[in-house]
Amino acid sequence: MSTGPSTGTPAVEMLGIQRHFPGVQALKGVDLRIARGEIHALLGENGAGKSTLMKILAGAERKDEGRILLGGEEVRISGPTDALDRGISTVYQETSLAPHLSVAENLFIGRLPAKRLGLVQWRRLYREAGAVLDRLQIKLPLRARVSELSIAQQQMTEIAKALSHDVKVLVLDEPTSALTETEVSELFRVLRDLRGHGVATVYISHTIEEILRLCDRVSILRDGELAGERAVSETSADELVRLMVGRPLLEMFPKQTVSLGDELLRVERLTVPGKAAEVSFSVRAGEVLGFAGLLGAGRTALMQTLIGAIPADGGTVLRRGEPVRIRNPQDAIRHSIGYLSDDRRRSGIAGLLGVGANLTLASLPQFSRLSVLNPIQERRSAEAVVRALRIVTPSIDQQVALLSGGNQQKTVLGRWLTAGVEVLVLDEPTRGIDVGAKVEIYRLINRFLAEGKAVILLSSHLPEVLGMSDRILVMRRGAIVAEFDRGEVTQEDVMFAATGQVPVTAHERGGMPT
Amino acid sequence: MTDPQTMTEGAPAQITLEQPEPYRRAWLRRLLQQLGPFLFVLALGVALTLASPYFLTSTNISAIFVQMSVIAIITVGQVMVIITAGIDLSVSAVVALSGVMSTMVVVNDHWGIVPGMILGVLVGGGVGLINGLLVTRVHLPPFIATLGTLSAIGGVALLVTNGQPIAAPTQFDALGDGHVGPIPAPIVVMAIVAAAGWFILARTTLGRSAYAIGSNAETARLSGIPVTRVLVSVYALQGLLAGLGGVIVASRVVTGDPSAGANYNLDAIAAAVIGGASLFGGEGTVIGGLIGALLMELISNGGDLLNISNFWQDFILGVMIIAAVTYDQVRRRALARR
Numbered sequence: 001m002s003t004g005p006s007t008g009t010p011a012v013e014m015l016g017i018q019r020h021f022p023g024v025q026a027l028k029g030v031d032l033r034i035a036r037g038e039i040h041a042l043l044g045e046n047g048a049g050k051s052t053l054m055k056i057l058a059g060a061e062r063k064d065e066g067r068i069l070l071g072g073e074e075v076r077i078s079g080p081t082d083a084l085d086r087g088i089s090t091v092y093q094e095t096s097l098a099p100h101l102s103v104a105e106n107l108f109i110g111r112l113p114a115k116r117l118g119l120v121q122w123r124r125l126y127r128e129a130g131a132v133l134d135r136l137q138i139k140l141p142l143r144a145r146v147s148e149l150s151i152a153q154q155q156m157t158e159i160a161k162a163l164s165h166d167v168k169v170l171v172l173d174e175p176t177s178a179l180t181e182t183e184v185s186e187l188f189r190v191l192r193d194l195r196g197h198g199v200a201t202v203y204i205s206h207t208i209e210e211i212l213r214l215c216d217r218v219s220i221l222r223d224g225e226l227a228g229e230r231a232v233s234e235t236s237a238d239e240l241v242r243l244m245v246g247r248p249l250l251e252m253f254p255k256q257t258v259s260l261g262d263e264l265l266r267v268e269r270l271t272v273p274g275k276a277a278e279v280s281f282s283v284r285a286g287e288v289l290g291f292a293g294l295l296g297a298g299r300t301a302l303m304q305t306l307i308g309a310i311p312a313d314g315g316t317v318l319r320r321g322e323p324v325r326i327r328n329p330q331d332a333i334r335h336s337i338g339y340l341s342d343d344r345r346r347s348g349i350a351g352l353l354g355v356g357a358n359l360t361l362a363s364l365p366q367f368s369r370l371s372v373l374n375p376i377q378e379r380r381s382a383e384a385v386v387r388a389l390r391i392v393t394p395s396i397d398q399q400v401a402l403l404s405g406g407n408q409q410k411t412v413l414g415r416w417l418t419a420g421v422e423v424l425v426l427d428e429p430t431r432g433i434d435v436g437a438k439v440e441i442y443r444l445i446n447r448f449l450a451e452g453k454a455v456i457l458l459s460s461h462l463p464e465v466l467g468m469s470d471r472i473l474v475m476r477r478g479a480i481v482a483e484f485d486r487g488e489v490t491q492e493d494v495m496f497a498a499t500g501q502v503p504v505t506a507h508e509r510g511g512m513p514t
Numbered sequence: 515m516t517d518p519q520t521m522t523e524g525a526p527a528q529i530t531l532e533q534p535e536p537y538r539r540a541w542l543r544r545l546l547q548q549l550g551p552f553l554f555v556l557a558l559g560v561a562l563t564l565a566s567p568y569f570l571t572s573t574n575i576s577a578i579f580v581q582m583s584v585i586a587i588i589t590v591g592q593v594m595v596i597i598t599a600g601i602d603l604s605v606s607a608v609v610a611l612s613g614v615m616s617t618m619v620v621v622n623d624h625w626g627i628v629p630g631m632i633l634g635v636l637v638g639g640g641v642g643l644i645n646g647l648l649v650t651r652v653h654l655p656p657f658i659a660t661l662g663t664l665s666a667i668g669g670v671a672l673l674v675t676n677g678q679p680i681a682a683p684t685q686f687d688a689l690g691d692g693h694v695g696p697i698p699a700p701i702v703v704m705a706i707v708a709a710a711g712w713f714i715l716a717r718t719t720l721g722r723s724a725y726a727i728g729s730n731a732e733t734a735r736l737s738g739i740p741v742t743r744v745l746v747s748v749y750a751l752q753g754l755l756a757g758l759g760g761v762i763v764a765s766r767v768v769t770g771d772p773s774a775g776a777n778y779n780l781d782a783i784a785a786a787v788i789g790g791a792s793l794f795g796g797e798g799t800v801i802g803g804l805i806g807a808l809l810m811e812l813i814s815n816g817g818d819l820l821n822i823s824n825f826w827q828d829f830i831l832g833v834m835i836i837a838a839v840t841y842d843q844v845r846r847r848a849l850a851r852r
Contacts, residue, residue, distance in 0.1 A: 309736055333738040347736055350729040352796035361726055362737040364719045371719045415737065 009072040011036045011200035012057070012169055017066035019052055026052045028224040029066070034169070034217075039191060039201045041211040041232070043244055044221035045434035050204050053221070054171050057202075058090040059083035070169075087168030091158050091175060099147035103140050104129035107161050132164045136190050152183045152295050159187065163194070170194065171202045174432060176210060180294045180460050181495060188214050206434055208237045209463070220244050241435065253467030254439065256446045257486075260470075261285030262320060264454045265337070265423045267306060270315030275301035276478040278315070283423065283454045288445065290469025291458045292494045298478040299458045300342055303425045307332035307339045319423075333362055338421035340412055342428040342458070344405070348412045351401030355393050356382035358400050358411050362419040385414040390440065406437030413444060424448060427458045442468060462491045474498050550841055551788055551805045558812050566819040574815070576698060582811035583700035584609075584759040588782040589789075589803040590711035591752030596786050597715070598748055599728040599795025600656035604645060605756040605782060607667035609775030612638045612760030614671050617682040617770030627685055634761040635754055641667055642753015646746035664779070671772040680770035690766030700762055707755065711800040714751075724748055728795025784831065785810055788838040809834070 012034045019027040027049045034040045042050045055061035057068065059077040067074055070086060077083050083090075097106050104126050105112065113124045129142050138160050146154060155175060162170060172191075176184045191201055191214065203215055211218055212232060220227040220243040228243045266282040276298040283289040291299045304310045306317065308326040317324055324335050332339070341347040350358055359382045360367050367378045382396045389410045393403055400411055409429065416424050426445070430438040445455055445468060459465045465472055472489060474482040474497040482497035562569040588605050595602045616634030619625040625633070641663060648659035692699040715721035723744040726734040735741050759778065764770050787793065788809060789802025810831060817827040 307736070328738075328740075329736055330738045330740055339736060341733075341736055347730070347732040350726045350733045350796070352729040353725055357722060357726070361722075361734070361739070364722060364739075368719050373717050373719060373722060375717070 008036075010034055010069075011038075011071060012202075013067075013069040013072075014053070014057065015067045015069070017053060017056060017068075018064045019049075019056065019061070020064055026224050027056075027063075030221065030224070030226050032219055032226070034200045034202060036200055037195050037198045038217060039195055039203055039215045041215040041218040042202055042204045042221065043206075043208070043211060043218055043240060044227075045206075045244060045436055048221040048244075049224040050221055051173060054090065054173060054202060054204065057083070057169075058088060058171060060090075084165060087166055088171070089162035089165050089167045089169070090171040090173070091155075091162045092173050097146045097154060097157060097161075100145060102143050102145055103149070103157050104142045106146055106157055107132060107164050109161075129164075133160060136160055136163055136193075138186070138190065150295055152179050155179060156183070156187070159190070163190075167194075167199055169200045169202070171204070173204045174206070175203075176205070176207065181462065182294070182499065184210070206432075206438075208240050211240070212237065244435065253464070254442055254446065255288075255468050256449070257470070258286035258449045260287050261452055264320060266318040266321075268316040268318070270302065270305060270317070271313040272298065272301045272305045272310060272478070273313045276305070276475075279475075279478075279480055281473055281480065283456055285452045285454055286449050287471065288449065288455045288457050288469045290465040290472040291456065291475060292462065292465045292472055293460075293475035293498050295460060297475040297498065299475050300427055302475075302478075303339060303427060303456065303458065307337055307425070309339070333419060333421065336420070336422040337425070338362065338416035338419055338423070339425045340416060340427060340429055342431065344408055344412060344431075349400045349408050352399055354395075354397040355386065355391065355400055355403070355411055356396035359385050359396075359414045359418050362415050366419075381418060385418055389414050389417075389444065406433040406440075409433050409437065409441065413441065417444075417448075421453075423454045423456070425456045425458070428460065429457070430459075430461070430464060462494055466491060466494070476500055551790070551802070551809055551838065555805055555809050555812060558809070558816065562812065562816045562819065566816070568819055569816070574819075576701070578808075578811050578815050579701045579704070580698050581815065582807050583704040584762050585778065585781050585785060585810070586704050586804055586807040587707045587755050587762070588752075588759045588778055589785040589807050590707050590800055591755035592782040593786045593789070593791050593798045593800055593803040594711070594715065594721075594724055594748050595656070595752050596783075596791040596793060597724045597728045597795060597798045598745055599731070599793075600649065600745070600749070601660065601783065601793070602642075602645060602749065602752050602756075603657065603660040603779055604641060604663040604667060605752070605759075606775040606777070606779040607664045607671065608638045608641050608753060608756035609760035609763055609778050610772050611641070611667050611671040612757035613764030613774055614675050614680060614770040614772050616761050617680045617686065617764055618674065620682055620686060621680055621770075627683075627688060630686075631689060631761045631765070634764070635757040638757015638760060639750050639754040642750040642756070643746065645753065646749030649749065650742040650745050675770070675772045677772060679772070682764065682768045682770060684768060687765055687768050690762050690764075690768075700766075703758070703762065707758070708800055708804055715800060720744060720747060725796055728797070730796075781807075781810060784835050787835060787842075790838075790842065792842065806838075 010033045012032070014030065014032040016029045016031065017027050018025070018029050030049065030053055032053065042054070044050045052061060056063045057077070059079045059082050068077060069075070075086065077086065098109060101109065107129045108125060113121045113128065115121060126142055133140055133142070138156055140153060140157055140160065146157060149157065159172070159175060175187060179187065194201060203211070205211055215232050217229065217231055218235065218240065219229045220240065222244060230239070261284055263282050263284050268280045269278040270280070271277050279302055281289065293299050301310060305312045306326070308328040308331050317326055319335050326332050326335060326337070329339070350361065356379060360378050364373070367374055367381070379396060385391070386393065386396060391403070391407050391410045391414065393407060400408055403411065413429065429441055448455060457465065457469055466489065470486050472484045472486070472494065473480045474484070474494055476498055481500070484493065568574055592602060592605070612634035615637045616630045619633055620627060620630040645660050645663055648654045648662070649656050652659070689699055689703070694702045715724070723734065723739045726737070726739055727741055727744060731741060760775060763774050785806035786798060786803045787806070789799065789804070789806035791798025791802065813830055813834070814827055817824070
């Protein structure tokens with residue numbers, strides 16, 4: 001019974017919100033109004049102030065100036081608990097789940113059903129948790145530990161947790177960055193359902209297609225100011241991008257085709273215990289080989305095996321036709337293969353180290369003689385990379401943890417440029433970064449190819465795989481199930497192959513027994 | 515746009531004499547981080563100078579540095595271990611065993627003083643190697659691995675001596691009581707160890723790798739850092755330094771005492787932490803550790819001069835550790851909030 005947003009008193013009004021941080025004014029008097037039963041997108045590049053604005057609403061950050069009205073009444077939100085009590089639930093980008101507890105425990109954390117002695121009533125817990133999931137029609141293993149779940153399942157748990165409270169206002173910060181297409185649809189169904197129940201939803205996202213698909217209205221923030229507010233039905237992707245970046249979008253995927261050279265890497269019958277069986281593929285100089293597939297299809301495990309981070313259970317790797325033995329990531333780097341991991345925080349950056357130290361981390365032998373570092377050479381290289389990749393940082397000694405997501409990602413990418421690898425595996429290289437930074441990363445891929453190198457691109461974002469790859473392999477259950485050439489394929493083709501919904505084309509290969 | 519490749523793979527780097535601005539500021543920032551403990555040392559020094567006429571005499575100052583030398587040497591190793599997000603609880607047992615072994619071979623097997631001392635240091639290195647292998651190959655948490663060796667190695671020290679101290683020949687005091695020119699030998703050793711420790715952490719791939727592992731071990735591994743080799747080296751280095759400390763202790767009292775060294779464990783950790791090393795890894799410096807060791811020694815020395823009981827000294831030290839870590843937490847949270 002989607003009737004669109006109701007008129008009358010908005011559920012939330014934030015008026016003239018200002019917030020200063022040392023050296024920067026994050027919010028310069030922003031107005032935001034969200035109606036009951038409305039899904040309201042908050043769009044903007046990283047650093048535009050979206051997260052700060054929502055943290056203020058959630059009581060996790062204080063405001064310097066401005067007023068907040070809930071249902072027409074001015075309120076002072078004193079902290080996160082207060083916000084929750086007022087019906088404002090927030091799902092942040094990084095999950096706040098307790099990894100060692102079960103899904104059910106996480107849903108009710110802080111308010112587990114207990115007897116007077118503090119003993120948890122387990123049966124009641126599982127019953128009530130099950131009821132919450134049923135109501136939302138989300139399927140999750142209630143008794144599984146959160147650490148055993150996939151990232152997507154963790155995200156769904158997080159959302160279910162937020163919705164298990166009596167929610168009037170739901171804030172979602174980039175909820176789909178780790179989700180596959182099917183899971184995104186699942187989430188959208190839940191959100192539309194909530195809209196029908198009068199919940200006001202704030203949906204922070206970088207993905208314009210999603211906003212056009214899901215949301216009713218959109219507010220665009222740029223440099224801490226409201227750049228515009230539109231009804232989604234009356235705007236277009238072009239206009240949104242223009243409002244967001246303040247300049248027209250040149251082209252989202254600036255793919256340049258390079259003439260292909262020698263075969264740089266060939267992988268034959270590589271097997272990863274439990275994850276991938278006898279997978280073969282090859283990539284040539286100047287080529288982007290895309291890997292599509294659902295989460296858990298085995299792409300990341302396969303690539304981590306290729307670089308020796310996970311032990312292989314058979315298979316051959318050939319570099320320029322020569323068989324090589326790769327037992328650990330050092331061997332991979334020695335054979336000029338680099339791997340940019342899919343999880344920037346957990347295995348991409350060394351957050352406490354400076355930008356410079358992060359850039360040279362994979363090539364320390366290059367910057368040292370007899371294990372003694374040459375700090376001058378190191379600094380010159382790091383500063384050149386910072387300039388070339390336009391990494392925004394006050395100095396190369398700045399701790400990487402303090403940079404924005406896009407600049408962190410550029411730093412990790414810069415590490416592999418510094419190492420000068422010939423074959424670069426990019427695992428979800430643009431996850432959770434803003435449009436501007438994405439395009440810059442695509443440009444870097446182009447430059448890399450122009451130097452006669454090869455890229456293997458793993459991405460759950462189909463437009464990205466299709467837009468940037470010369471050839472696309474689709475993985476499902478640890479095996480390559482389809483192969484497509486650039487231009488001859490649609491998102492639907494890839495989706496069908498990845499989910500196994502229809503018999504696949506002549507390229508079909510054997511799947512892994514389950 | 516400049517190509518980073520040509521910058522890194524081209525001709526050897528030209529030497530630029532002036533340092534660019536950001537570099538200098540980072541140096542200043544690091545200094546500011548250690549400013550808290552350092553100012554406290556300074557203030558304490560001034561206060562003690564005013565309170566006791568004996569404090570600022572060359573005899574007393576020299577005594578302070580000799581007293582802190584063993585702790586300082588062990589702290590240098592502990593800082594390195596802590597930077598990797600590890601900890602070494604076995605140092606007090608190593609101090610005992612290396613002192614016992616070095617005196618025993620001299621007394622029983624008629625080894626020379628110097629070979630005996632070298633053996634003592636190497637014994638420490640051996641224990642460190644075992645710690646490193648337990649952590650990397652057996653995948654034990656450092657706390658458990660070194661707690662195990664603490665007990666086991668402490669037991670070995672008592673077993674080989676039957677629990678009796680070994681009286682060494684008087685010449686054995688060369689390292690503990692000797693002088694290099696006018697400077698007591700332990701101070702010289704401490705200075706050399708500190709300089710070497712600084713160099714390793716700030717200027718070598720080993721040091722950089724240690725920071726990287728402590729900051730994010732998985733990132734380090736995927737970036738081709740030989741994590742196992744680095745960790746084993748760091749624990750082995752810490753073992754060597756604890757062994758060296760044990761030999762100095764034995765030399766100063768001319769005795770191999772199987773129950774020596776009990777305090778060194780927590781003192782070295784305390785000094786490292788007071789000096790800004792983070793038990794979560796990735797942060798810590800040799801200079802900081804030295805300041806921490808000096809601060810602790812000043813409290814003990816000043817307490818003795820002013821006739822404050824040892825019990826109070828322990829209390830003050832405890833409060834200081836808590837204050838130092840609290841300060842660090844507050845600083846970190848302020849940093850994270852930006």
